[in-house]
């Protein structure tokens with residue numbers, strides 16, 4: 001089967017660093033104690049102490065290396081990911097923190113190298129090993145603090161959705177217009193739906209298959225008709241998807257005008273034209289609307305392709321497919 005292309009984003013690992021240093025020392029002691037067969041007592045002591053420096057250092061260095069490289073590199077992200085990231089965390093702080101931990105690990109690497117060199121020349125191998133341990137342990141507090149911060153950041157990074165590069169429908173509209181309900185109806189996915197605005201706080205994905213074609217439905221948080229700089233972080237996630245992802249826009253209108261008039265909704269819809277994407281209007285909540293509201297909407301949105309969502313799910317999907325091709 002052909003491999004599905006997705007907009008991949010590295011998912012950072014979680015590191016429990018609480019006992020990292022103690023574990024490293026325990027591991028080094030245990031492994032070094034297995035060294036045997038050296039007759040000369042001094043040489044034996046030297047070998048064990050040298051092994052402890054090596055093993056203790058390597059243990060920490062490896063764990064931190066794996067952890068640090070599990071984080072995505074900001075400059076390698078695409079625009080959607082970069083903006084998703086920026087809506088979740090302070091990019092500057094993230095870069096600074098990752099750079100800081102990298103530096104601490106470099107210090108440990110250098111300490112290891114230096115002490116391995118000095119143990120060779122020393123007639124007190126145990127003292128050199130102790131100095132090494134002491135120096136490394138003096139970094140413990142900083143390492144723990146940095147890992148803790150990065151674990152928090154990592155948790156947020158794992159939230160960024162993996163978008164598939166397949167035909168997609170981006171669902172947009174005012175809060176509470178019924179976007180997520182539509183996602184659920186056509187894809188069967190089960191995100192939260194509720195009778196208050198901004199229920200959806202992040203991008204939600206669902207899929208349906210038409211014959212052999214898989215279609216991705218990208219549900220976005222509600223948008224208000226206001227200037228970019230006035231938008232909250234939740235709205236910005238919707239703008240990010242609408243601006244930076246490929247797909248047609250399914251703009252959901254609340255025909256019952258419970259919170260926003262048809263004219264207000266039309267104004268936001270007109271803004272969408274700037275995005276230069278194909279737009280379909282979904283006239284929703286037909287059951288709550290009067291005949292006048294439905295007729296008015298048909299007139300108001302006549303320049304657009306529109307569908308009435310009161311229809312069967314199957315027909316709804318067929319219409320989406322038809323508009324997409």
Ligand SMILES: Nc1nc2c(ncn2[C@@H]2O[C@H](COP(=O)(O)OP(=O)(O)OP(=O)(O)O)[C@@H](O)[C@H]2O)c(=O)[nH]1
Nearest residue numbers: 175176177178179180181194197198199200222285
């Ligand atoms: N009567 C009726 N209620 C609907 C219809 N579609 C959605 N609703 C209700 O409207 C409310 C909002 O629905 P959601 O799907 O959460 O709306 P949303 O646009 O995703 O809302 P946000 O995520 O907050 O932007 C819920 O109580 C739904 O049950 C409809 O066609 N008819």
Ligand SMILES: [Mg+2]
Nearest residue numbers: 179180199200
């Ligand atoms: Mg929603």
